[in-house]
Amino acid sequence: MTSSAVILEARAITRRYPGTIALDRVDFRVYRNQVNVLIGENGAGKSTLTRILAGVEQPDEGYLLLEGAEITLRSPRDATHHGIAIVHQELSVLPNLDLADNIFAGRELAQAGLLVCRSLEEQRASEALQHLRSPMDVRTLAGHLSLGCRQIVELARALEQRARVLILDEPTSALSNAEAESLFAVIAELKRAGVTIIYISHRLNELLHLGDHFTVLRSGRVVGEGQRSEVDRCWIVERMSGRDIPKADDAQALPVENSTLLKVANLTIGSASNSEAQTVPVRDVSFSLRKGEILGIYGLLGAGRTELLRAIAGVGAIRSGSIQLKGKDLCVKSVASAVKAGIYLVPEDRQRDALVPELSVRENIALARGGGFLLNQRKESKSARQLIKDLNIRVSDLELPVTALSGGNQQKVIIARCLMCSPALLLLDEPTRGVDVGAKTEIYTILQRLASQGIGIIFTSSEIEEIQALADRALVLCQGRINATLERRELTDEALFVAASPVVAAASMARTGSVSL
Amino acid sequence: MTATTAATRPSSGITLSGVRALLLVFKARAVVVLVALLILFSWLAPAFLTANNFQILTKHVAIAAILAIGMTFVVLTGGIDLSVGSVAGLAGMLVGYLLTQGIEIGGTRHFLPATFCVLIAIAISLLVGLLNGWLVSKAGVAPFIATLGTLYVARGTALLISNGKTFPNLAGEAARGNTGFPSLGQTFFLGLPMPVWIMLVLFAAAVLISRKTPLGRHIYAVGGNERAARLAGIRVPLVKLFTYVFAALCAALVGLIIASQLEAAHPATGDSFELNAIAAVVLGGTSLMGGRGSVTGSLLGACVIGVLSDGLVMLGVSQFWQMVIKGAVIILAVAIDQLQTSIQARFLPLLLRANNGAGE
Numbered sequence: 048m049t050s051s052a053v054i055l056e057a058r059a060i061t062r063r064y065p066g067t068i069a070l071d072r073v074d075f076r077v078y079r080n081q082v083n084v085l086i087g088e089n090g091a092g093k094s095t096l097t098r099i100l101a102g103v104e105q106p107d108e109g110y111l112l113l114e115g116a117e118i119t120l121r122s123p124r125d126a127t128h129h130g131i132a133i134v135h136q137e138l139s140v141l142p143n144l145d146l147a148d149n150i151f152a153g154r155e156l157a158q159a160g161l162l163v164c165r166s167l168e169e170q171r172a173s174e175a176l177q178h179l180r181s182p183m184d185v186r187t188l189a190g191h192l193s194l195g196c197r198q199i200v201e202l203a204r205a206l207e208q209r210a211r212v213l214i215l216d217e218p219t220s221a222l223s224n225a226e227a228e229s230l231f232a233v234i235a236e237l238k239r240a241g242v243t244i245i246y247i248s249h250r251l252n253e254l255l256h257l258g259d260h261f262t263v264l265r266s267g268r269v270v271g272e273g274q275r276s277e278v279d280r281c282w283i284v285e286r287m288s289g290r291d292i293p294k295a296d297d298a299q300a301l302p303v304e305n306s307t308l309l310k311v312a313n314l315t316i317g318s319a320s321n322s323e324a325q326t327v328p329v330r331d332v333s334f335s336l337r338k339g340e341i342l343g344i345y346g347l348l349g350a351g352r353t354e355l356l357r358a359i360a361g362v363g364a365i366r367s368g369s370i371q372l373k374g375k376d377l378c379v380k381s382v383a384s385a386v387k388a389g390i391y392l393v394p395e396d397r398q399r400d401a402l403v404p405e406l407s408v409r410e411n412i413a414l415a416r417g418g419g420f421l422l423n424q425r426k427e428s429k430s431a432r433q434l435i436k437d438l439n440i441r442v443s444d445l446e447l448p449v450t451a452l453s454g455g456n457q458q459k460v461i462i463a464r465c466l467m468c469s470p471a472l473l474l475l476d477e478p479t480r481g482v483d484v485g486a487k488t489e490i491y492t493i494l495q496r497l498a499s500q501g502i503g504i505i506f507t508s509s510e511i512e513e514i515q516a517l518a519d520r521a522l523v524l525c526q527g528r529i530n531a532t533l534e535r536r537e538l539t540d541e542a543l544f545v546a547a548s549p550v551v552a553a554a555s556m557a558r559t560g561s562v563s564l
Numbered sequence: 565m566t567a568t569t570a571a572t573r574p575s576s577g578i579t580l581s582g583v584r585a586l587l588l589v590f591k592a593r594a595v596v597v598l599v600a601l602l603i604l605f606s607w608l609a610p611a612f613l614t615a616n617n618f619q620i621l622t623k624h625v626a627i628a629a630i631l632a633i634g635m636t637f638v639v640l641t642g643g644i645d646l647s648v649g650s651v652a653g654l655a656g657m658l659v660g661y662l663l664t665q666g667i668e669i670g671g672t673r674h675f676l677p678a679t680f681c682v683l684i685a686i687a688i689s690l691l692v693g694l695l696n697g698w699l700v701s702k703a704g705v706a707p708f709i710a711t712l713g714t715l716y717v718a719r720g721t722a723l724l725i726s727n728g729k730t731f732p733n734l735a736g737e738a739a740r741g742n743t744g745f746p747s748l749g750q751t752f753f754l755g756l757p758m759p760v761w762i763m764l765v766l767f768a769a770a771v772l773i774s775r776k777t778p779l780g781r782h783i784y785a786v787g788g789n790e791r792a793a794r795l796a797g798i799r800v801p802l803v804k805l806f807t808y809v810f811a812a813l814c815a816a817l818v819g820l821i822i823a824s825q826l827e828a829a830h831p832a833t834g835d836s837f838e839l840n841a842i843a844a845v846v847l848g849g850t851s852l853m854g855g856r857g858s859v860t861g862s863l864l865g866a867c868v869i870g871v872l873s874d875g876l877v878m879l880g881v882s883q884f885w886q887m888v889i890k891g892a893v894i895i896l897a898v899a900i901d902q903l904q905t906s907i908q909a910r911f912l913p914l915l916l917r918a919n920n921g922a923g924e
Contacts, residue, residue: 103795124797139792141785143855152785153797155778162776204796 051115054079054243055100055131055212060109062095067483069095071267072109077212082234082244084254086283087264088510093247096264097214100245101133102126127154132210134201134218142190147172149189150204175203179233195226202233206240213237214245219253220348224526224549231257249347249509251280252548263287284540307374308503309336309359309472314368316351316358327366328354330527336472336503341494343518344507346547351527352507353395356474359505360392361385372471386415389471393461393478395507401461402449408435409445412463434463438493455479455486462493473497475506479513491517511543523547583911590904593897594848594864598871605875612878619757623825625870626763627818631837632844632862633763633770634814637807639845640774641786642854643700643707645808648815648841650718651689652834655819657722658685660731660829663742675740682748686816692718693812697805711808715838722831731829749824759821766814770859783807787854843890844869847897868893 055077062070070092077083087093098104100111102120111118113129120126126133140149147165150172155163172185181199183192189200198218205213215234219227234244234257248254254261261278263271263286271286316329329351336342346352357363359370361379370377372388379385385392394400403411412434413427431445438459442452449460458478465473478494479487494517498504508514514521515538523531523546531546589596606613631648638645662681666673676684692714699710736743751758774780782803785793794800818837823829848865850857872893876886 122797123795124799127797133795135795139789139795141788141792141796141855143788144781144784148781148784152781152793155781157778162772163778163781165776 052078054114056112057096057100058109058112060096060099060106060111062092062099062104062106068267070099070106073264073267073269075262075269076272077243077245078260079243080238080241081259082238082246082257084258084261085245085247085264086254086261086287088287091264091287092267093264094216095267097133097216097245097247100126100212101131101214103133124153127208127210130209130211131214132205132208132212133214133216134198134205135216140189140192140197140200142188145186145188146176146183146192146200146203147185149200150175150185150207152204154208171207172203175207176200178206179203179236181229181233193226195222195230198222198226198230199233202230202237206237210242212243212245214247216247217249217348218246219248219250222349227253227549250548251283251544254283255280280541280544284544306338307335308338308340308372309505310371310374311335311359312369312371314355314358314370315366316354317364317366328527329358329524331368332524332527332529333368334522334529334532336505338503339498339501341498341504341506341517341519343514343521344505344524345509345511345514345521345543346507346524348509349526350524350547352509352524353476354527355524356392356476356505356507359385359472360390360474362392386468389469391415391465391468391470391473393458393465393473393475395476395480397457397461401464402457404448404450406449407446408440408442408449408452408460411449411460412467415464416467430467431463434466438463438466439489453483453486455482455490458482458486458490459493462490466497470502472503472505475504477508478506479508479510487513511540514538514543525549583907587904587908587911590900590907591849593900594861594868597893597897598864598868601868601871601875605871605878609875609878612875617874617878621870621874622760623757624874625867626757626759627821628840628844628870629763629863629866630759630766630814630818630821631841632848632866633766633859634811635838635841635845636770636848636850636857636859636862637774637783638707638811639842639850639852640783640854640857641804641807642790643804643807644711644842644852645696645811646708646711646838647692647696647714647718648811648818649834649837649839650715650722651692651812651815652819652822652837653831654692654718654722655685655689655816656823656829656833657725657731657831658688659745659820659823660734661725663734663736663745664731666740675742678736678742678745681742681745682820685820686813689812689816689819690809693809694805696812697808700808701801701804719831719835726829726831728831730831732827734823734827734829746824746827749821759825762817762821766817767859767863770810774859779803779806784855787856789855840869843894846894846901849901851901 053076057073057075060070060073060075061068073092073096075085075096085093085096095104099106099120102123102125105121111120113131118129120129120131123133141152144152147169151168156168156171158164169185173182176183176185176199179199179202181196183196183199189197192200218230222230231253234246238244246254246257255278258278259275261271261273261275261283262269263283265287271282273282312333314329314332315327317327332355334342344352344355354363358365359379361382361384365379370379372390377388379388379390398404403414406414409428409431412431413422416427428445434440435442435445440452440456440459440463442456449457452460462473475494479490482490494504494506506517518538519535521533521538521543522529523533523543525547526549531542533542533546611617631652634648635645659681662676662684663678666675668674696711696714699705699713700707703710734745736745747758749759753761774783782793782798785796785798786800786803790800815834819834822833844865845857845862846852846865847868848857848861848863850861869890872890873886876889881889
């Protein structure tokens with residue numbers, strides 16, 4: 048490779064967040080007119096790196112070279128100026144504006160720099176969409192579009208910016224198969240037009256289909272780089288999961304009691320939001336859970352993991368199907384009814400959905416505890432202190448604000464909150480997201496201990512290692528359906544990957560013949 | 565099975581054109597209400613439709629409308645400006661001080677021409693707007709709190725200027741060379757009072773900005789999704805700063821017009837005007853959450869409020885009842901707005917399908 052093949056280069060980029068190092072002296076080369084794939088687990092630093100490349104965040108150390116010259120990106124505006132555009136993972140369309148307005152937001156076409164030339168905007172927006180083979184009425188409000196169409200609008204925006212480097216952060220995570228396929232066609236189109244692409248995704252099939260150059264990140268470091276010819280599925284998985292997460296000792300796995308705790312039959316869940324009234328995140332799902340069993344739910348983003356857990360916990364609209372707890376029919380109309388039955392959810396986003404940052408550690412732990420007329424602070428403190436000891440939460444004073452704790456300890460506070468109410472069933476959505484490796488192991492141990500006490504545990508994860516380390520059995524969800532139920536000994540990387548990947552997409556790739564498995 | 569029948573049920577009874585007509589009525593509700601009020605009052609009070617009354621009416625409406633136009637941009641970005649009433653009072657007091665007391669330089673008093681006095685008063689009022697904008701966009705103070713603070717600061721400053729007294733005789737003296745201020749609020753041009761012209765110019769400018777300039781687009785973008793706007797490269801702080809400065813400009817003009825009409829500046833002028841302005845904006849269909857609404861709507865809203873209060877006065881309805889009625893109208897307007905949103909959401913798939921035609 049000659050040096051001119053590299054269009055954009057990040058050198059020795061370090062980015063620290065309070066408590067963690069998101070990127071640790073990362074060197075990242077982006078090759079001209081190729082699809083540069085960036086892979087890594089959640090929290091590996093992919094998003095941080097792309098945000099730095101797009102000017103949304105600034106590195107603490109290190110610098111960027113564009114065409115060999117150093118550049119500083121202080122804002123997304125700067126990045127756009129240099130021809131670097133990004134389509135964010137969380138789509139950022141302006142719902143109250145129409146497509147033409149969205150495509151030109153921030154860079155309106157103005158006559159004499161003063162008045163917006165709407166007709167020209169409409170024409171060029173329309174052309175850009177046409178170019179992406181997705182003609183749409185440019186006067187439609189963006190808020191009325193499906194997620195796939197919103198994505199196309201963002202791509203059209205990047206195209207209109209004449210972007211030289213286009214960053215796609217998990218572009219298919221919210222898309223249906225058909226939408227994803229048309230996206231791939233669009234990417235091929237962009238590549239033909241001379242655009243360099245940085246592509247981030249969890250879906251290996253997709254990456255192997257599209258990618259030209261691969262970079263693997265793990266825990267904020269680059270752990271592998273290779274051209275398409277040198278890369279295969281094994282190569283990626285090896286490097287992605289190279290971290291020595293202590294695998295749970297098989298000998299430790301306790302004999303599972305045989306009595307059924309939870310039985311879910313033909314559960315279909317409707318979407319809670321109004322705008323996507325058509326989507327059904329979970330369709331006709333049936334499974335059961337024995338007492339003391341740890342059930343893992345694996346799947347890609349958007350597979351319906353979170354929706355399934357939330358429905359059992361009484362959040363979200365159950366369209367049909369039944370849930371039985373301990374042989375009794377359960378009607379989980381609300382969180383209160385689920386809690387009454389002994390079902391507790393540890394949500395995915397603890398900052399948003401679980402913690403009350405203004406309250407102390409004690410108050411956060413005791414939050415869900417109902418009953419009685421007056422709070423008994425002494426009793427509360429006593430049980431909170433016991434739980435802190437049991438769960439090994441490292442905090443010097445119960446009355447400290449909960450925000451003073453690290454991510455792992457905050458997660459344990461949430462688990463403690465559930466335990467304070469003696470649960471029958473514990474649901475954990477991504478229990479170790481944003482938790483460091485040490486605390487991860489501790490959380491695994493805690494969950495195993497709880498299971499041995501007869502509590503049923505269901506958790507979701509997008510990390511294969513976590514499923515392998517913790518689950519007695521795993522359900523693999525794909526597009527709202529159970530694609531496979533795997534026993535502990537069947538939980539191989541390959542089996543989980545295959546079951547989680549949408550079948551149609553895989554088939555179509557096989558058709559194009561560009562995937563070598 | 566059950567899901568599909570539930571989804572199709574609402575469309576079975578109501579036709580597409582029916583839904584569209586209903587939505588149109590809701591969207592144009594300010595016009596509908598305005599026309600209804602005009603008919604009602606001219607029927608109940610014969611003196612209502614006379615040219616004389618109309619002139620008084622337009623003056624009232626002009627003042628309310630100027631404030632509402634300024635408030636619209638702030639509300640469209642998802643903010644609020646509570647300080648406009650105080651800024652109006654401050655602007656009046658500043659011009660009153662400059663016209664009657666002059667500026668003391670080196671022991672002697674100098675009097676500036678009326679035009680300069682007006683410009684200085686406007687400039688100082690704009691500083692309050694800048695302060696609001698800076699507090700909101702840079703210091704991160706919630707708009708409600710920031711402008712509540714400047715409401716008190718501006719009102720207090722207005723009172724301090726004269727120690728709470730009124731400045732009378734703003735007509736100026738020929739000897740001092742500062743006559744002419746009353747013409748701002750009292751002269752006519754082409755048969756319309758000057759304040760109405762000022763209102764029309766501001767209205768035209770605001771419509772142009774909101775519809776035709778990048779800035780206007782950015783105002784809607786910031787209100788629709790601030791994060792996305794920032795990521796799209798829009799300079800969100802600058803956009804917000806502009807909206808507060810523009811609101812302060814409108815407020816200052818209102819204060820000057822009132823002082824000019826009365827030929828006196830009273831420090832309590834403009835008290836609770838901000839609430840009238842917000843009411844007009846909301847009546848006009850602008851969402852307090854930002855991102856949705858229009859300048860034209862605010863003008864109509866101001867007209868509704870102006871016509872309502874003038875008409876009620878002519879009918880001899882007591883002032884206390886007027887307040888009750890005004891409050892009820894505002895609540896009703898917002899309730900209808902919610903109804904419109906939910907109807908729109910409910911029939912959206914139907915409307916979209918119809919738009920796409922045979923594309924299904």
